[in-house]
Amino acid sequence: MKKIIEVENLDVRFLQPQGELRALRGVDLTIQAGEILCVVGESGCGKSVLCKTIAGLLCKEGVIHSGAICYEGVDLLACSKQESRTIRKKAFAVVLQNPQTALDPVMKVGRQMDEVLKLHRPELSKPARRLRLLDALKQVGIHDPARVLSQYPHALSGGMKQRVVIATALLKEPSVLLADEPTTALDPTVAGRILDLFADVHKRNHMTIVLVLHDLAAAYHFASRVAIMYAGKIVEIGTKEDVFAHPLHPYTKALLDALPSRNLGKPRLPDLSGFAFSEEAMRPFSSTHWAAVPKGASDAR
Numbered sequence: 001m002k003k004i005i006e007v008e009n010l011d012v013r014f015l016q017p018q019g020e021l022r023a024l025r026g027v028d029l030t031i032q033a034g035e036i037l038c039v040v041g042e043s044g045c046g047k048s049v050l051c052k053t054i055a056g057l058l059c060k061e062g063v064i065h066s067g068a069i070c071y072e073g074v075d076l077l078a079c080s081k082q083e084s085r086t087i088r089k090k091a092f093a094v095v096l097q098n099p100q101t102a103l104d105p106v107m108k109v110g111r112q113m114d115e116v117l118k119l120h121r122p123e124l125s126k127p128a129r130r131l132r133l134l135d136a137l138k139q140v141g142i143h144d145p146a147r148v149l150s151q152y153p154h155a156l157s158g159g160m161k162q163r164v165v166i167a168t169a170l171l172k173e174p175s176v177l178l179a180d181e182p183t184t185a186l187d188p189t190v191a192g193r194i195l196d197l198f199a200d201v202h203k204r205n206h207m208t209i210v211l212v213l214h215d216l217a218a219a220y221h222f223a224s225r226v227a228i229m230y231a232g233k234i235v236e237i238g239t240k241e242d243v244f245a246h247p248l249h250p251y252t253k254a255l256l257d258a259l260p261s262r263n264l265g266k267p268r269l270p271d272l273s274g275f276a277f278s279e280e281a282m283r284p285f286s287s288t289h290w291a292a293v294p295k296g297a298s299d300a301r
């Protein structure tokens with residue numbers, strides 16, 4: 001498989017009054033074209049900083065101390081700002097965890113999506129752009145796109161807002177979609193549907209997707225490969241089957257042991273309207289994506 005992004009020995013620090021915080025301590029990561037790479041790790045391990053640094057969105061307090069981020073062989077940290085900006089603008093789109101902050105509250109959805117499309121496809125006429133926007137919303141599962149285009153973001157639910165954000169990201173036809181915990185702000189059933197949407201987008205567009213997730217079980221379902229991050233480093237990476245069957249790092253083992261259900265390879269349950277298992281087993285995606293069992297009832301290993 002072709003490598004699309006190579007991160008080498010990336011070291012990012014935050015200078016604070018009380019000292020230097022090392023958020024990324026030499027991250028090495030290869031992202032392959034066309035894969036869904038899920039990055040999983042505990043809160044504070046550096047997932048968002050990694051995503052933002054790749055996307056060129058690191059806040060000004062963050063210092064890239066050393067390392068390389070190569071996109072199709074071009075080191076974005078070594079080339080000119082203008083060049084790296086042009087490459088990033090063309091190649092990457094980013095979806096963040098809170099759709100609220102991604103949308104302008106005082107601009108109708110249609111207008112803000114149109115602004116993005118105008119930049120990306122200046123040759124399109126206004127009617128052609130409108131058709132493109134309607135189609136983009138349909139592609140993310142919005143059944144009444146004309147109505148949504150005419151609304152302000154506050155009129156939409158959290159899940160609908162995130163769909164709009166994803167549709168807007170896709171308007172840019174990026175090679176790589178970076179999504180940083182895109183479902184954290186959503187309630188569990190909606191979160192499951194949004195993750196399904198990423199899988200769908202991947203299947204349709206053969207795009208490279210980097211999906212940061214908290215939940216290892218969700219990563220198993222959606223990833224081609226899984227990268228485990230711990231204390232500012234990628235400590236393990238591999239196909240999901242390898243990582244789940246033969247975890248090498250103690251943190252990966254601990255994460256796997258913490259899963260409420262170990263029967264991840266089992267067939268999916270159909271959608272259920274109710275749930276009879278213990279509350280602990282009711283993980284956000286369990287009813288739609290895999291059979292959940294009460295703790296202790298299964299030990300697949």
Ligand SMILES: Nc1ncnc2c1ncn2[C@@H]1O[C@H](COP(=O)(O)OP(=O)(O)OP(=O)(O)O)[C@@H](O)[C@H]1O
Pocket residue numbers: 014021023041042043044045046047048049050059061062214
């Ligand atoms: N703007 C900032 N200023 C100072 N420290 C920061 C800043 N942003 C992140 N950090 C620190 O960098 C480290 C990594 O943060 P990051 O947000 O990448 O974690 P994360 O893995 O995304 O966590 P979460 O799962 O909670 O989103 C943390 O210790 C965090 O406190």
Ligand code: NI
Pocket residue numbers: 047048049180181
């Ligand atoms: Ni984060």
